[in-house]
Amino acid sequence: MAATDRSLSVLKLFSLDTPTWTAEEVSNELQVSMSTAYRYLLALEAVGLVTTARAGKYILGPAIIQLDRQIQLTDPLLAAARPVMQKIAEFGPDSSVVLLCRSYSESVLCMHQVHTRGPQLFVSYERGRPMPMFRGATSRIILAYQPTRLLKALYARHEKEIGESGIGRTWEEFRAAMTKLRKAGHVISHGEIDQGRIGIGAVLLNEDRSVIGGLSYVIPDGTDAKLIPFLASVIQAGAREIEAALRFQMTAVQG
Numbered sequence: 223m224a225a226t227d228r229s230l231s232v233l234k235l236f237s238l239d240t241p242t243w244t245a246e247e248v249s250n251e252l253q254v255s256m257s258t259a260y261r262y263l264l265a266l267e268a269v270g271l272v273t274t275a276r277a278g279k280y281i282l283g284p285a286i287i288q289l290d291r292q293i294q295l296t297d298p299l300l301a302a303a304r305p306v307m308q309k310i311a312e313f314g315p316d317s318s319v320v321l322l323c324r325s326y327s328e329s330v331l332c333m334h335q336v337h338t339r340g341p342q343l344f345v346s347y348e349r350g351r352p353m354p355m356f357r358g359a360t361s362r363i364i365l366a367y368q369p370t371r372l373l374k375a376l377y378a379r380h381e382k383e384i385g386e387s388g389i390g391r392t393w394e395e396f397r398a399a400m401t402k403l404r405k406a407g408h409v410i411s412h413g414e415i416d417q418g419r420i421g422i423g424a425v426l427l428n429e430d431r432s433v434i435g436g437l438s439y440v441i442p443d444g445t446d447a448k449l450i451p452f453l454a455s456v457i458q459a460g461a462r463e464i465e466a467a468l469r470f471q472m473t474a475v476q477g
Contacts, residue, residue: 229262233271233282242279299324299426299434300334302467307336307437310460313453315445316340320460321347323360324435325368328376329353330361333435345440346415356380356387359409359421360438366403367425367433373400408454418443422454424461429469437461 235243235251243251249259263280266272270285294300299322307320314320317340322333329352335345347353347360355361355376368376377384377393390396403409411421423438437460439453 229265232262232266236272236282242275242281244278244280297333298468298471299464302464302471303334303437304336306460306463306467307334310439310456311336311338313456314338314439315441315449317343318439318441319345321345321360321438321440322435323347323353323364323438325355325364325433326352328355328380330355330364330436343419343442344416345419347438347440353415354383356384356389357411358415359411359423360415360436360440361423362389362403362411363409363423363425363438364433364436366400366409367427367431368400369432370397373397407458410450410454413443416440420445420450422450422457424454424458426461426464428465429472434465434468437464 231252232243232248235248245256245259245263248254248263249256252259252262254262263272267274267280267283270283270288272280273283275281303322307322311318311320316338318338319342320336320338322335323330324333325331330347331352332347332349335347335349347358353361355365365373365376373396374393377390377396384396385391389399407424409421409423411423413419415421420441420443421438422441423436425436426434428434437457439457441450441453
């Protein structure tokens with residue numbers, strides 16, 4: 223069991239840039255012995271999290287597909303959000319998308335999309351694609367509701383990136399910007415992730431006011447400016463409806 227636990231760090235090595243790994247490469251990257259690297263890979267292979275693409279080269283395994291399907295069928299947030307997203311998509315302008323996202327490590331992942339009418343333009347927030355925490359309405363509304371201790375740690379690690387994003391050249395400026403976003407209850411961004419797109423994001427919170435994720439519109443630039451405040455109110459109302467559905471689910475389970 224201990225080897226399996228430690229081997230989970232290997233999973234973080236797999237990416238679009240480096241989809242295959244050998245035991246030697248794992249050994250070098252994690253600074254462990256070859257025998258330890260093999261032990262990690264065999265532990266992951268035993269539960270289907272990695273598999274061999276060809277002799278000595280490992281890729282992500284079929285168990286991840288199974289787990290993804292289970293998330294799609296059983297995740298309480300997805301169950302609560304899907305009908306709400308379908309409903310609020312009706313208010314969005316043509317060629318828009320409603321996004322449901324969660325924070326993951328120091329990035330944001332899209333969990334689900336619902337498109338409005340009309341031709342669909344490219345949106346970088348694809349399901350499962352890590353996106354930056356400091357740019358875009360979806361990410362920044364999630365960031366704004368993080369605990370102060372976490373914000374301070376993020377600022378210490380990413381001071382330059384935060385300064386370049388325009389949300390604080392000092393810790394005090396960054397903290398003040400996050401406080402302002404929390405008071406507003408939503409974030410509006412223009413072309414921060416995709417050119418020609420406007421993001422409108424609202425946060426999703428647990429009963430204890432901790433962050434679950436974010437709900438957002440991504441709409442075409444050039445949308446009537448008078449529509450944006452309305453969509454901001456719709457996205458916030460949708461977020462509150464999802465939160466209420468989650469509380470009802472918890473009450474039903476406990477009851």
